[in-house]
Amino acid sequence: MGFKSVLSRVFAAVVNRKLNYLRKNAVALQQQVFLQLIEQAKATAFGKDHHFDQIKSYTDFKKQVPIRDYEDLRPYIDRVVNGEPDVLWPDKPAYLAKTSGTTSGVKYIPISKESMPEHITAARNALLNYIHETGNADFVDGKLIFLQGSPVLSEKAGISTGRLSGIVAHHVPAYLQKSRLPSYETNCIEDWEQKVDAIVDETISQDMRLISGIPPWCQMYFDRLSAKVGDKKIKDIFPNFKLFVYGGVNYEPYRARIEESIGFAIDSIETYPASEGFIAFQDSQKDKSLLLLCNAGMFYEFIPAEEYFDENPTRLSLAEVELNKNYALILNTNAGLWGYSLGDTIKFVSKDPYRILVTGRIKHYISAFGEHVIGEEVEHALMSVAKAEGVDVVEFTVAPQVNPPAGQLPYHEWFIEFGTDPADLQTFAQKVDKALQQKNIYYFDLIEGNILQPLVIKSLKKDTFINYMRAQGKLGGQNKVPRLSNDRKIAEGLENC
Template sequence: MGIKAALSKPFAFLISLQINKLRKNAVKFQEKIFADLIKTGVKTAFGKDHYFDKINNYEDFKKHVPIRDYEELKPYIERVIHGEENVLWPGKPAYLAKTSGTTSGVKYIPISKDSMPEHIRAARNALLNYLHETGNASFTDGKMIFLQGSPELQTKAGIPVGRLSGIVAHHVPGYLLKNRMPGDSVNRIEDWEAKVDAIVAETIKEDMTLISGIPPWCQMYFDRLTEKSGGKKIKDIFPNFKLFVYGGVNYQPYKAKIEESIGFPIDSIETYPASEGFIAYQDSQKTHDLLLLADAGMFFEFIPTETYFDEKPVRLSLKEVELDKNYALILNTNAGLWGYSIDDTIKFTSLNPYKIVVTGRIKHFISAFGEHVIGEEVEQALMQVAAEEGVEITEFTVAPQVNPSAGEFPFHEWFIEFGKEPKNLIDFSKKVDEVMQQKNIYYADLIEGNILQPLKIRQLKKNAFIDYMRTQGKLGGQNKVPRLSNDRTIAEVLESYILM
């Protein structure tokens, strides 16, 4: 055991005590954070506009602060971007995280000197918690790679601007710098494909023990490694590779192919970081749900998804939530986001401690005929049948076809790139549709009532989604393919990649 591994164990023990305190006192942490946020926010332009001086409790807060998405909060953010101070949070942000939203174009999310340390603390604690639970400290002695955006920063009104992963690169703890890869010059390459090739060249001879990133882009890295090594599995290139850390998308659609590329079922940690805050991470190898970080400078609200689009949606604090209900996640943060809809939906799998799974996006659904199919349903249906049939999924997305050929009923059109394709695509499609009907009664009713016909799967060429993302200027980094669209914007582009 190396010196870092030896020293990390007592540190991991201390962190585990802090995490246990979080598990037992989440509501108390939330109450304190709420009070602190209001006390600080009263000094801001937003606080004055929304009568923070009259807010004494959560009920008061709901009366004065409406739910907003990015577009609705944008007038305040524009004032920040133009250099005004004390708009959403005291002073100016430490950074603006630039992110390409699927519904709002480019977004600029403020990160404050108060919120930045929470991103670093959460990432560190996820690893140390794993180390304490498993006793596996060996990954700390080898090289670690974080597939991320460029750390190159621009400025707006004197505020550094960049991708979240690039901003975080400037805050890597000193004790990890010698272990961390890729090097700075490679990390600054903007073109994603050139960057992956450079990372492969830099790392293929190294002792990589931890690899982290968004699953589809990690898969691209693994594919290039295998190609460069003459067909070797990742376990043979990196024999000490022990831990895979991922976030940004549901891992299940990618898991089979990634583990096939690696060569064995590897330990993994799911994280839930966003530019707006580090929300949760997997705190046990025995379960796949995520511990909600109720002590990370954010006060959470939860809106039952069936009321989200109401004029006055139901808003709940942490102590009011229930198990197995879909909620839209709302953030109030120590970077100055107030009543902010992050567009994600979650379910609670445990209330003691508070643990969640991410179920989709509140604005990503298909309801062309009132079926309101959500991301969780399509992912679970596809993964269930794929597992039964020994099929591997590389990537997929679903859209409605409301104007089919003459004489046909409308249908849901699934665009899938297979890693290992089904023996019979028609039979596979029927099985997926059967599971979909079991999961969504509205969809089942529309099929039974001859309003919709069963779903159709379009098999796409190899690398179709990589090519698609390239055409959109969204290859690599934190960019993700939407699982669901209620229109055919993506579908129309993907039609050119269908295998005939």
């Protein structure tokens, strides 16, 4: 056992005590964060416009601050991007995180000098919590790889600007820098496929012990690494590889294939970082849910998902949430986002402590016929059947077919790239359809009432999704294929690929 791993165990015990305090005092911590945020932003343009000096309670806040998405908040954000200080938060942001929105094009999310450390602390605590729980600390003595965006930053009005993962790369603690791969030069490669090949060359002979990234892009790395050495398992290339850290998408659709590539069921930590803030992480290997970080500079609000598009939806604080109910997540942050709709849906599976599961995107659903099918439901339906049938799913998405061939009822069309094909695709589709009916009563009613016909699966050729993402200029990095659409745009793109 090396010096780093010994020291990390001591540090992990300290962090665990802090996390235990968070677990037991989440509601009180949220109230503290709320009051601090209001006090710090009183003198900003937003604070003055929304009478922060009169806000004494969450009830007051809801009267003064409406729910906004990025486009609604954009008049303020544009002022920030143009270099004006004291707009949403005191002074100018330390960074602008550049993201790709599905409805807003390029988005610039402010990161303040107060919010940046929260990203680093949360990522560090996720690892230290794992060390404390399992006693496994050896990975800190070897090499660590983070598959991420380019660390090259540009400037807008004197504010450093780039992808969140590239910004974070500049804040990796010094004690990890010597162990961290890929190199700065390799990380700066913009073309994703060239970058993956360079990472393979740079890491193949190293003692890799922790690998972190979005699952589909890690899978690409594993595939190319394995092919380079004659189709070996990753465990044979990196015999000390013991921990996989991921975020950004649900791991379950990818788990079987990734574990097959690695050669065993590796320990994993799910994280829930966003440009807007680091929201949660998995704090137990015995539980797949995520611990909500209630003292990370963010005050959370929750809107019942079924009310999200109402004119005056219910807004709840942490103390008011219920278990196993889908909520749209709303953020108020120490970077100046107020009543900000992140676009994600979550549900609470525990209130002691407060743990969540990410269930989908509030705008990524299918309701072309009134069914309102969400991401969690399609993923469960597909993966439960695939696991039972021994079928390997590489990637998938679902779109409505509103105008089927003459004489046919409309249906949901599933575009699936299989790693291992079903023995009988039609039978497989029927089982998935039954599983979806069991998860969504509205979908069940539409099938039973002959409004919809059962789903149809279109099996795609190998690398179709990669080719599609390449054609969209979204290959690699933090980019993800939406699971659900209400139109045929993605479907048509896949068909063209």
